Amino acid sequence: MLTCGALALSNDSKAQSTGSSYKTAFGFKGYFGDGSIGGLNVKHNMRNSNALEGGLYFRNHFIMLEGLYEWQGDIQGAPGLKWYTGPGANLGFYTGPGDNDAAFAIKGTLGLDYKINGAPIDVALDLNPTFWLTNGSSFDLYAGIAFRFAF
Numbered sequence: 383m384l385t386c387g388a389l390a391l392s393n394d395s396k397a398q399s400t401g402s403s404y405k406t407a408f409g410f411k412g413y414f415g416d417g418s419i420g421g422l423n424v425k426h427n428m429r430n431s432n433a434l435e436g437g438l439y440f441r442n443h444f445i446m447l448e449g450l451y452e453w454q455g456d457i458q459g460a461p462g463l464k465w466y467t468g469p470g471a472n473l474g475f476y477t478g479p480g481d482n483d484a485a486f487a488i489k490g491t492l493g494l495d496y497k498i499n500g501a502p503i504d505v506a507l508d509l510n511p512t513f514w515l516t517n518g519s520s521f522d523l524y525a526g527i528a529f530r531f532a533f
Contacts, residue, residue, distance in 0.1 A: 416524075
């Protein structure tokens with residue numbers, strides 16, 4: 383997933399984006415809720431108002447991969463501001479002494495993405511209902527915030 387993001391950055395993006403839109407953005411995203419986690423995040427806008435978002439996140443003795451498919455649209459009267467929603471999944475691995483479990487979840491996302499006009503900065507806020515299907519199955523609701531450099 384991060385390899386795809388790196389390829390997108392090298393192939394499609396030769397300069398930073400200082401307008402009110404972007405093709406690809408790379409930076410940091412954190413999730414807050416029951417068990418906060420943060421790490422590297424990439425979002426790549428495709429044609430037809432769709433996007434792919436992925437991340438590699440870290441928490442004490444836990445590493446998680448994330449993939450999301452998003453539909454998005456402009457918010458009238460607010461240049462650079464978009465809404466987005468879509469499905470995704472998480473795959474996590476416990477890394478502590480004696481831990482060898484994996485965790486899998488399906489999730490949704492609903493949020494706002496704002497590309498600052500005149501600067502290569504993108505900020506996103508979202509809510510993420512997450513259904514963990516392993517380790518006793520549970521439901522969590524996470525709030526996410528991302529700060530990314532836009533290309």
